[in-house]
Amino acid sequence: MKKYGIQIKKIPDGYSDKILAIEKESFSDAWTVGMLDEELKSPTARAFAVFAEDGLTAYIFCRAVCGDAEILRIAASKKSRRQGYASALLAYTLEQLKNEGIKKVFLEVDFRNLPAKKLYEKYGFQKISVRRAYYEGKYDAEIYSAAL
Ligand SMILES: CC(C)(COP(=O)(O)OP(=O)(O)OC[C@H]1O[C@@H](n2cnc3c(N)ncnc32)[C@H](O)[C@@H]1OP(=O)(O)O)[C@@H](O)C(=O)NCCC(=O)NCCS
DSSP states (O other): OEETTEEEEEOOTTOHHHHHHHHHHHOTTOOOHHHHHHHHHOTTEEEEEEEETTEEEEEEEEEEETTEEEEEEEEEOGGGTTSSHHHHHHHHHHHHHHHTTOOEEEEEEETTOHHHHHHHHHTTOEEEEEEEEEETTTEEEEEEEEEO
């Protein structure tokens, strides 16, 4: 898909280093190369990325199993945030999942992560449950879902 000068596509081989750099600036529990490569090899993985002027700028990892999908993470490089990349990526991903027959999408988010919660809500996700003290043994995880 090409939109406003960006391209969104399945993550090709050879981008682990770029993804890891964004992981490190985005998450306190950044994935390792091993975790990333294993996830990319999995038949249940659905992983897409936004390519803009600077190359890979944002990515999403999902898993699809038995008609449901889970979003494991979505991130945009720090310097590219607030430019609509995650929005374009999430919209594209939900369309892809819907096209393959996925009916429901789930995710977990730290209740303090306002940017992510706003992003998810913008695309129809609603909070359905809470896991108390899930992150670092003290911060609640909120579980969101969206019907496609
Ligand atoms: C969450 C994240 C992916 C958003 O990426 P982004 O490309 O900046 O998002 P967009 O520009 O597409 O913004 C989408 C919506 O998210 C919300 N949003 C994004 N950043 C926000 C911020 N700093 N404060 C409040 N709302 C924010 C807004 O509702 C925005 O819509 P709007 O521009 O129409 O107001 C990005 O902040 C990020 O990588 N964070 C670190 C990783 C993370 O927490 N991932 C989610 C958990 S897995």
